[in-house]
Structure formats: structure tokens, C-alpha cells
Amino acid sequence: MFHKTGQILSRLIKQWSPNKPRPAADQNEPLSSSIQVNLNKISSVFANASDLVIRQLQIGTREQTEAFVVYLDGLVEKTIVNDNILEPLTLELRQAQANGGVSRKRVLALIKKQVLSVGQVKEATTVQAVIDAVLSGETVIVIDGSAVALVANTRGWETRGVQEPPTESVVRGPREGFTETLRTNTALLRRKIKNINLKLETMKIGKQTKTDVCIAYLKGIVNDKLVEEVKRRLAEIDTDSILESGYIEQFIEDAPYSFLPTVGNTEKPDIAAAKLLEGRIVILTDGTPFALTVPYLFMEAFQSSEDYYSRPFYSTIVRWIRFTAFFLSVFSPAIYVALTTFHPEMLPPALLISMAAAREGTPFPAIVEALGMGVIYEILREAGIRLPKPIGQAVSIVGALVIGESAVTAGLIGAPMVIVISITAIASFVVPAISDVTAVMRLILTVMAGIFGQYGIMMAVAGILTHMVSLRSLGVPYLSPLAPTNIPDLKDVLIRAPWWAMSTRPRVIGWHRPVRQKFHLKPEPPSDTNRDRT
């Protein structure tokens, strides 16, 4: 059904938007060997760019050669430009020439090989390449008489340091989080996985923003077809801008019309590394600390990095608490509405009496109460997030007072409904990764319960489950390993097996090389025979 609407929509959009191809980049021509031409071209392209720095200089002693260095102020590390480019060009080159003498033609090679003391130096032959390099914080050196420009990596700009991410806080475990800088993020990954098989492939997406996007995967563990598929999907993105990984997520997800996410995200390098080690693919985007992970399964929402760092017993309990919280959060308003308006016979008498007492004199039907309170809660939550922190507290106090106390004492709303909504709200925080999903499911179920009672709940559950089992994330069934059932994989879903027992990776994803470690790793005290010998 969704596909159909999708087709119609996309056709409409096509008709709307002017189908003309954008004017091709007019700078795709090669560099000229005349420095003046190049200078004019570059300065005209960067017209009105006040942060552009073009430093013209003459290099060499015998044959004074015209050259210029171009970079964007603020994107480069100034000390590098000064100490490792400008100074060698002006001073050291002169010495080199004084010693041996270099012909004008070889000066470029000389500069590249002997003069520049910068880690990474590339050559650029087109104007476009020069522009790209300058825009991404590199310094370009153009020399008269050469149609090849040198590109030195001098990137360095003000960044936020590696901090503890606010979204995924842990009690035990690393506290570092990704930053907005792609290089820092890849470095964080490299530091977790010191392995040549960790591949980081970068591509630029976004015609205007030219955002660096990096596909990280562990060769040998990842399914190569998945990597190809991710690359294909990324290559197909033809858009103006990528400002956050959320843009990419919506361009590559499997089920764009589903309320369920088929692409995961994380802000923590240790989580990203764990996903890589399970055979998943991580997509890092420059400019955001949120990395995408694919394939993403529903059950991942119930796993927390801390589960794996603490001992298995409590981790297993906590996992089940998350399941319980999820079900509470999704079902409790619906069940309350269904029971009070359709099936009072299902309530134990003592409970019915207190519920009936609470409902006495309330003006609205239970369904209206449930939906209204739900909306008010969402408003409070949104206000709490958006407001500056000091005001946010005031909002929560007012909200708690108005909704918790006054609405009940004023007789507008029954006290059980307040309890139900509070449980719902708190429970949805236990599984933060899919709190938006629970909100949608809750709404569907509550409305259905308000119309059809328990029958409606069952209808909605059947519908949602059918939808969930039909979903795929990069070809991996969304509800696996539950459906289709994969018993070995349940060791990390229904329980959290101790590490020595988790000998295989998730088969559905890491099928390529499922064995992670030796079997029989259970620690044991030395046996009695050994003790006798000593």
C-alpha cells in the first residue's frame, strides 16, 4: 500500500520540480600554466569570500618564480601554514637553489619532495580540485609555469573536544563520545579497533555542502554485499545538503513510510566499535556526533553498552526490565481505556470499585482523558527539552503540579489516569532509543482501544506485528533473532550471556565469520590433580 502512495508522491514531486539539470560545474577545466590566469580564476570564483587568503610570493633566488598560496582563514592551522609552508617556500627553497640550482621546471617536484614539511601533500590539476581542497581547509600552492598545483593538508579549525555524550550516559564504561569532526571520530574508532581490516571509505555528499561521509566496516567480518549496498545507496543521494546524519538516514532507510527506524544511531565510539565487530556498518558524517549503524534490528533498542560491561546476571534482569517498560509504555493507556469503557467485568472487584470511585464525577470519557493527558505530557516534554535549563525546571514543576495534583482535585481527570500516564512516560524513558516508536504505537493502540476495546488492541497489535515482521534492514529481518528465530543469537537478546559463552557473533549479520572466540572459555579454578602436583 505504501509503495503505491510512494510512487504517486515521487511522480508528483518530479512534475513539480524543474527537471532541468543544474548548470554543470564550470570550473571543471584544467589549470592553466599561467599563474595570472589561475589567480584570476580562483579569485573570481571566490569573489566576496572575505575569509579567503591569497598570499602571493616570489620564490627562488636566481630565477624569481611567481607563486601564490591560497587558503581559507579559519579552516587551516595557521602555525602549519606559516612554519611549514610559507617559511620553507620563501627561505629554504632559496637555500636549496643556492646550493645546486634547480631549473624552473623541476621546482614543483622539489617543493613537493624537499621543501614542504607537511604530512600530506597531493597534486591538483583542475580548478575544481583546487576549489574543493581550499573549501575543505587545505592549502593550495600554485606556481607559475606549472599546470599542477600542490595541495597541502593544513586542516585545523576550532572544534569541540571529546566529551561525554548527553544521550547515552553510562555508569560503567567509556565516557568519550563522538564529536562534530569526522577525523576525530575516525580516530576514536581506530583507537578502539587497531586493525588494518578496519576500513574507512570517505565520500562527499551534498552538492552545496560537500559533506564528508565515511563508511566504516571491518573487512572479513562484514558481509561484503552489505557494504556494496550501502555504498550504492549513498552514491544515489543527490541532494543539496547533508547537515546531519539524519539526512542520510532518511535517504538510505529501507522503509521510509514505517514509523519504525531501520537505521540505528549512536554517539559513542565504543558502541560503534561493538557494532562493527558484530559485522555491522557504521556511517560517520562530518558535522555531527551521531553515527549511523546498519543493519539495525528492533532488538538493538533493548541492548545497552553497559549490559556488556557489567556482569551478566543483573544485565539480564535489566534487559527484561526494559522489555517490561516497553510493554507498559505501549499498552498501559490502551488497556486502561479498554477495561474501563468496554470490559469492566475483567477487573477484579476491589480494583473495579476503586477505579469506579475515581471515575465518579469526571466529565470526559476515558479515551478523551487518555489522549488529552498524552498530548499534555508530550507538550511538557517538548517544552522541557527546548527551554533553557533553568526555565525547563520551572515548566516541569508547573506541569507536575497542574497535572498531578490540581487536575485530579478539580475533578477534571481521574487519578488512575494520571498514574497510567506517569507510568507510561517514565517507562518510555527506559528504552530511549525507540521512545518515538513507543509514542506512535501507544497512540495507535489507545485510539483502537477507545473504539473497539480489547478487540481493537488485538487488531492493532496484529497489524503492528505484521508490519514489523515484514520489515527488513539491509535485507536482515527486522525482528530477528526472534522472528525468524535464531536460537544461538538469543543469547544476546532474551538474556545477556557471559562473555565466555558468547562465542559466536550474531549470525544474521555476521554470518561471514560467526566465530568470535574460542569455545570453552569459562574460567575455572585449577583442578584437583594440578593441586596435588604442586
Add this chain to the structure above:
Amino acid sequence: MKRQLIAIFIISVLFATSGCWNRRELNTLAIIMAIGIDKAPEDGKIKLTTQVLKPDEIKAPAATGGQGSPKGVWVLTSTGHTIFDAYRNATMQSDRKLYNSQTKVIVISEEMARAGVRPILDFFDRDHELRRLSWLLIAKGEAKDIIEAEHEQEKIPAQAIESLVTASGATSMAVTVNLHEFLKMLANKATDPFASRIEIIAEEETEKKAAKKPKPEESQQNGPRKRMRLTGAAVFKDDKLAGWLNRPETRGLNWILGKVKSGIIIVKSPKDENQYVALEIIRASSKIIPEIRDGQVTITVEVEEEGNLGEQMSDVDLTTPEYFDSLERRQATVIKNEIAAVLRKAQKEWGTDIFGFGDAIHRKFPREWKKLEKKWDTEFSQIEVKVKVISTLKRFGLHTAPAGTKRE
């Protein structure tokens, strides 16, 4: 396209098959807790008394300022030619729809029960709202009195009645029969039904005996307060009330049915015939073994019982093997007497098979039963019933001899 049409069709069918659909808010319902059925003064009419919950009264605990215990229920009386008719007539007094699903107790008056309960119970069996787990009780006297009676501990008298019924295992001197069990016995041709008996004891009586002081004003205003009490069982012949069992006889019935859970057996002390010994029943079970020899039916009722010495009033240590043996024998005698009493009444006085003897024969001798079935009504009174009681005493509590007495 075809698949989508099919999907849409299936989904629309789902919406149409929701079955009996009715949206009712809790605050539009009059939740019935108990029902009483009497004969109306008008000829051939039925008087229905319902105990309806007043949620508001229960919500605020003493918020109005302790003027005695506020009544948590409202008693509503209506009449009609049939039960259903009476129900609908009640809505002319109640602004809310009478809601039956939480009914705990159905009380039928003695008069109605004597006339036959089958016509009455049809509605309760047929209506989808009523649940068959409601307890069925027969009132000695008017059912309305029971429904109107208050209870000191519970704001909702129906809950008190329910607790009385469910807690009767402590003595095993009452039967617990819900609507479902009763209807099952009624449907079974071989077995005759029985139900709990409930009666009113006016507070005055007990008060007067205890103290002659007049009670505070409120009791005078309200007239004598009524209390209810479970007293034995009501025995039916087919659907008509045949008679009552007193409390020991009721326990006799429970012995045979194997339904004794707990209770106290009082015997005389073997040392001192003027003092009593209380034996606590710990567990009991029974077997009904039918036998047919030369066309003669005999039933053997085997009761196994295990008890503890719970209390003794004589001043001697009874925990010797000799005394224990003697107590066991006395215990068995009491059980036998209780069983004999109920057997005599059921067989000789009323001829009602409330024990399920017929069923036992049917199960063991299906062929012979076919012949026996038709004349079972008369045959039942004639059959020989042997009672075998195996009763043991196990433990004697925390001490052996009462304080200050010596072991013999």
C-alpha cells in the same frame, strides 16, 4: 492492485466482526454487587432487590466527618413478571444502567426456592453479562432482608457475604456453591442440588443477652440492625427446596464430598468426660465406591482424615499413645455421626441424592445404571451406605501437658 484490494477487504472485515460492541463509561454504570429474589406481594410477580455500588461513598474515607459508617451501596427494589422484566423496571428508578458482571452473590428466598428455582435461574444462565461464579445462597426468610443487611467491617455487604462463603472452609460447616456448580447439579438427573443457607440474626437478640444497656441513638433510629450468618445448607429435590441441613449435618455432607478443608472436631476428654478436647482437621479426603452384587447396590464412603490436637481443657497430659488412640477413635465417631445424620435426612426424609452416588454408579457400572436410572429416585432411599472412617491424630502443638500438670 489485487493484493491491496484483498488486504483492504480483510481489514474491513476485521472492523465489522467486533461482535457485541458496547461502549460504557464506568461512571454511567450501576454496578450490581448482590441480587435478592423474593415473591412479590402481587400475584405471580417477582420482587428483585439489587445492591448497587455507590463509588462516591467508597472513595472518600470518612471525608464527611465520621457519622457512623457511610453505606457504600444503594438497595434498589423492583418488581416484574419475570426477572428480566424486573431488571428493566429497576431502570425506572436508577439513572444508570444496571450492570451485572460483577455480581458476587445471588440470594433466593425460601418461598421462591420451595416453589422451584428453575424458572428463576434461566435468566442468569442465559444473560451474557452475568458470570456463573456468583455465589448462590438460599435465604431463610426474605432475600430482601439479606441484601439490605449491613456489615460492620465491609462497606459493601455483598463482599462480606462473599467472604463468609469463601472463608467457610475454616469450619467446613457451610457449603460453597456458585451458580455454575448449582446449574450443573440441576442439569444432572442423578444428582440433586444444594446451596448455602444464609439467615438474618437480629442484633437485638444478641445485644440483649450480652448487656441490657441501650445502644447509642443511631441504632435506635435505624431500628434493630441486622446481621447475617451462614447456617448450614439448603437441600433441593430437583429444583424445589426440600429442607435444611444444620451445621454438623452440613459438615457430614462435606465429608462425603471430600470438601472438608479445615475445622474443629469437639470430643470429650478420655480422662475427664466433663472436659472437651478440640481437634483440628488438617486434611481430609473421601472416596465413594459403589458396588452392585446380585442387583443390590451398596455404596461405601471412605473418609480419610488427619488431625492435630489443637486444644484440651482437662488437666492431664493427653499426648501418650493410649490417650491418642482413644482420641482418634472418638474423632472417628464424631465424623461417622455427622455423616450418618446427613445420610438419614437425605435418604429417608427427602430422598435427594446430593452426594453424587448416582454419578459414581454411572461411572463404574454404565450398563446397570441404564436400568437403575429411571427408578433412581426411589432406589436411592433404599440403598445401603457403608461409612468407613480412617482418622489419625498427628501432632499436639507446642507443649505436651497443660502448665502445672504432671505427666502420668
